[in-house]
Amino acid sequence: MHEHKKEIERCILVGIATPKIAPWLATEHLNELERLADTAGAKVTRTFLQRVQAFNPATLIGEGKVAEIKTALEADEAKMVVFDDDLSGSQVRNLESRLPGVKVLDRTGLILDIFAKHAETAESRLMVEIAQLQYMMPRLTGMWTHLCRQHNGGIGTKGPGETQLETDRRLINARIRDLKKKLKKIEDARDRTAEKRYDTFHVGIVGYTNAGKSTLTNRLTGANVYAEDKLFATLDSTTRKLYIGDGETIILSDTVGFIRKLPHNLVETFKSTLGIAAHANCILEVVDASAPDYKEHLEVTQKTLADIIDGETPRITVFNKAEAAEETKRDELRINYPSALQVSALENIGMEALREELVKEFTKWKEKRLAQKEEEANAPDGWVAE
Numbered sequence: 050m051h052e053h054k055k056e057i058e059r060c061i062l063v064g065i066a067t068p069k070i071a072p073w074l075a076t077e078h079l080n081e082l083e084r085l086a087d088t089a090g091a092k093v094t095r096t097f098l099q100r101v102q103a104f105n106p107a108t109l110i111g112e113g114k115v116a117e118i119k120t121a122l123e124a125d126e127a128k129m130v131v132f133d134d135d136l137s138g139s140q141v142r143n144l145e146s147r148l149p150g151v152k153v154l155d156r157t158g159l160i161l162d163i164f165a166k167h168a169e170t171a172e173s174r175l176m177v178e179i180a181q182l183q184y185m186m187p188r189l190t191g192m193w194t195h196l197c198r199q200h201n202g203g204i205g206t207k208g209p210g211e212t213q214l215e216t217d218r219r220l221i222n223a224r225i226r227d228l229k230k231k232l233k234k235i236e237d238a239r240d241r242t243a244e245k246r247y248d249t250f251h252v253g254i255v256g257y258t259n260a261g262k263s264t265l266t267n268r269l270t271g272a273n274v275y276a277e278d279k280l281f282a283t284l285d286s287t288t289r290k291l292y293i294g295d296g297e298t299i300i301l302s303d304t305v306g307f308i309r310k311l312p313h314n315l316v317e318t319f320k321s322t323l324g325i326a327a328h329a330n331c332i333l334e335v336v337d338a339s340a341p342d343y344k345e346h347l348e349v350t351q352k353t354l355a356d357i358i359d360g361e362t363p364r365i366t367v368f369n370k371a372e373a374a375e376e377t378k379r380d381e382l383r384i385n386y387p388s389a390l391q392v393s394a395l396e397n398i399g400m401e402a403l404r405e406e407l408v409k410e411f412t413k414w415k416e417k418r419l420a421q422k423e424e425e426a427n428a429p430d431g432w433v434a435e
């Protein structure tokens with residue numbers, strides 16, 4: 050396949066390691082950023098990892114490093130630099146003025162870009178646009194102050210830019226409100242569908258991006274959900290049926306993956322998609338057993354989930370890609386997570402055990418539902434269960 054060379058942007062990545070972060074983990078974070086850049090369609094020409102004691106408030110990294118990056122950008126003919134850490138509006142402005150003609154992004158901006166490219170349904174498009182506008186707001190300030198200075202040469206004067214800025218802000222806020230209204234309509238319709246499913250056992254598949262959630266969904270249900278070795282291959286949740294015999298069915302929802310430093314407003318807006326997980330009767334948590342930083346993946350997943358579902362929902366933890374993990378690592382996982390399963394969706398290993406686990410949870414749920422129904426039927430005011 051021929052790629053158009055022009056479409057591939059060349060970029061340089063910058064990571065910052067504070068004394069609190071172990072070097073191997075800092076490298077792992079940068080590797081992940083590289084995969085994000087790749088997913089966004091950019092080619093990484095080099096990466097910088099700067100060890101700092103404290104962040105420079107003006108440019109995040111030290112002035113010397115900025116100069117070094119400038120030289121590297123010129124040598125590599127790269128026009129974009131991506132920071133692994135969040136940049137404030139003024140830091141973007143300061144960096145852009147020191148690196149003329151270079152686009153300065155942070156991890157959040159990159160993730161938003163990927164989400165914008167991958168969003169397919171009306172719902173995810175709305176969510177991404179809201180998140181993008183929210184992300185833009187504080188950076189707008191920087192942009193206009195920047196222009197304002199250029200025009201007036203003065204500092205702290207209220208120039209025409211300020212008025213323009215206020216207008217822009219108002220317009221953006223109006224747009225966000227409008228988008229949120231549209232989103233609400235879609236969500237309400239979906240909630241009604243969810244209510245209809247009240248009597249079906251619903252499993253929400255969650256986990257870090259690229260853990261193999263879609264591959265696992267396909268393997269379990271024989272479905273053909275898009276799975277790829279890219280971060281955020283899945284944005285819109287897909288729902289598939291799993292037949293478990295006796296005419297019984299389980300519904301599986303494959304959802305968007307989590308990632309460290311997932312932009313907060315993105316989590317907020319995507320809550321409704323993840324809401325599918327919130328409606329779930331059981332959570333199937335997929336972890337990449339072969340990832341060196343799987344512990345961090347687990348942590349990120351737990352934290353993101355804690356905001357969405359109640360702690361009572363039963364959970365099955367699955368270590369996927371087990372065939373690609375070292376034997377010592379698998380032993381470690383067995384000891385530390387005794388109730389978790391080890392599987393390989395790719396090589397079709399351990400699927401039967403996972404099915405059994407799902408059926409077990411289904412049976413528990415069904416018994417509970419039956420008891421509930423009986424209670425409803427026997428209610429003194431004569432309520433009849435549907």
Ligand SMILES: Nc1nc2c(ncn2[C@@H]2O[C@H](COP(=O)(O)OP(=O)(O)OP(=O)(O)O)[C@@H](O)[C@H]2O)c(=O)[nH]1
Pocket residue numbers: 256257258259260261262263264265275276277278279280281282283284305306307369370371372373392393394395396
């Ligand atoms: N070695 C190995 N690779 C696997 C396994 N399961 C999935 N993969 C690969 O991991 C990559 C990501 O798989 P996906 O199923 O797209 O992962 P996902 O969790 O849905 O990812 P997102 O939708 O991007 O969050 C693909 O290249 C898969 O082929 C496995 O058991 N072993």
Ligand SMILES: [Mg+2]
Pocket residue numbers: 262263264275276282283303304
């Ligand atoms: Mg997926």
